[in-house]
Amino acid sequence: MFDVDILEQNLERVQEWIKAADQKISIFLTFQGVVVTVLFIDVFSWISSNYYKFTGVSTILLVMGVGFV
Numbered sequence: 001m002f003d004v005d006i007l008e009q010n011l012e013r014v015q016e017w018i019k020a021a022d023q024k025i026s027i028f029l030t031f032q033g034v035v036v037t038v039l040f041i042d043v044f045s046w047i048s049s050n051y052y053k054f055t056g057v058s059t060i061l062l063v064m065g066v067g068f069v
Helices: 004-053 056-068
Strands: none
Touching: none
16 A cells, blocks of 8 residues: 555654754753743842841742742
């Protein structure tokens, strides 16, 4: 029904698509990890320097907000 050469070409094409998608995802996840790390360092340094200004309710809301991130 199908020629073996055609099936091998299709298999190679699919493997190349998977390889290309894997490379793109790894670059994206690396970039995302760097951005999240820089963001959390900035947020937590701001919280630690301004912690004494928060009241009880705002502290709870702040902790809940950081927990959702």
